[in-house]
Amino acid sequence: MIKPQTLKGFRDFLPADALKRQFVIGKIKEVFEQFGFDPLETPALEYAETLLGKYGNEADKLLYLFKDNGGRNVGLRYDQTVPLSRVVAQYQNKLPLPFKRYQIQPVWRAENPQKGRFREFLQCDIDTVGADSPLADAEIISCTLTAFKTLGFANPIMVINDRRIFDDLGLSKKEIIILDKLEKIGNDAVAGELAASGTKDPNGLLTILRDTLPTERLAMIIAALERLGYVQGKDIRFNPFLARGLEYYTSTIFEVKIPDYSGGSLAGGGRYDKLIGQFSGRGLPAVGIAFGFDRLLDALEENHLLPATPTATQVLVTIFSPELVNNALRIAANLRTNGVNAEVFLEEIKLDKQLKYADRKGIPYVIIQGPEELQKNVVKLKDMKNQTQEELTIEQITTRLQSS
Known part of the structure; x- marks a missing residue:
């Protein structure tokens, strides 16, 4: 007799949970389409060369890579941004620019399974390709905040930064990763890790960053959002320590926080103006965000925002x-x-x-x-x-x- 079991890091969703997931997906899709984003679906498998070298060395270790029956080196979808970049390069003569799409599909990562971390999970993305205007960044942020408010969150906050601030200071990747931990581990611990990594004046660096003002681009994005009724400090918050891990971000970065939720950010993204050029040789500006679906569900449960519907039958x-x-x-x-x-x-x-x-x-x-x-x-x-x-x-x- 075969033992009925699921693989570690993979899950079944019985009807009560599946209905909650579909409820949330439906609400999110509705908002995405209100903002003019169209659906896109890409295959679970990509050529390995499509995936490798796009996320950074540590993330590359989490790729599911293998040879298919034809001997080709392939890998499972790690995120939806790299497949989008491949699609834009592959169909560049068929897609109108700017190309605005949303994508809601599973991704796979060879994580060490633990609470809140799985090897297969759902991502919900929106991206705009072919628009360099700060208005494109502002629209992504506005659409995301609208989705969170539609789901019932009263005060979602979009934390924003510009990766070029780190570039202008000549910071290493290691230093950037350490700085991103400030909210989690505190000032002294960050200063200690910076010193251990070789930073000459850790406390001086922290002071410089605290005194840093938003870049010109961020100021334009904030101004556009304020014209839409968003309030800086309440709906939007500049944080010069925000880094985000993926290496393909080129300037604007952002993530969603929910007050009193301890599970971390619920969505994150930014601008990646060089990624598509790796596939076509022709650079195209792009900006987008991915919703962390499992954390989002957890936060909705914690705030009692999910309907108690164990069945679709009325x-x-x-x-x-x-x-x-x-x-x-x-x-x-x-x-x-x-x-x-x-x-x-x-x-x-x-x-x-x-x-x-x-x-x-x-x-x-x-x-x-x-x-x-x-x-x-x-x-x-x-x-x-x-x-x-x-x-x-x-x-x-x-x-x-x-x-x-």
Whole structure:
């Protein structure tokens, strides 16, 4: 007998969890499309050369790489930005610029599985390719904050910085990584790590960064967002220590924080003006952001913002007796035609067992029609939560369930 099990770092999502995920995806997609972003899907497998060298040495170690049956070196999608860059280079004569797309697909990383870290997880991205204007950065930020507010977060904050600040100071990659830890480990610990890495005056460097003002580009992005009603310090916050890990960012970087949520940033991105040129030889400006879907779900749960919907079924139509099977099927068909999710119980068993099934599955309503109800052309609608029932026509039930 085969032992039923999932691989370490991979997960199944049973209906109650899958419905929550689909609810969140639906809300996010709605906002993305309101801002003019169109969907894109790319294959799970890419050529290894497409993926290697784009993320940095440490990230390259997390790629799932192997030879396929044809002997080709391939790898699983690590993120959605590099595949987007490949798509833009491959179809550059077919895509209108600026090209605005969203992508919601799984990615794979050979992480050490732990709380909040998995080897397969969902990413939700939006990107604009072919627009160098600070307005493109501002739109990505505005779209993201709108999505978070649509999901119910009252005060999402977009933390922003410009990687060129680090370049102007001549900082090494190692120093940048250490500086990014400031909020997590504090001033003294960062100064200690900088000293250990060879920085001559760690405290002086920290002081310089604290006194740094936003770059001209950041100032233009902030001004555009303020014209849209966002408030600096409340909705947008400049943090000169923000670095973000991926090496392809060239200037603007940003991430979303939720006050009182300890799980870290819920979305992050920035501008990557040189990445597409690695595939086509023709550089194209690009900016985007990726939502960390698992952290987002965790934060939504923590803030009680997810609906308690264990099933998509709104009503169970019971089978009162073998003679009334066709009536039950007709009732369900009528409800479905009018947009109500109706399930018919598929076995001819006692009514109390059908009610137990509805209760266990979390179906909120049950329809019962016996000979007496059939003669009066009504049914009984049972509310499983309140354990109440009333006689209604199918039309009345349809109206009630359409609004529930």
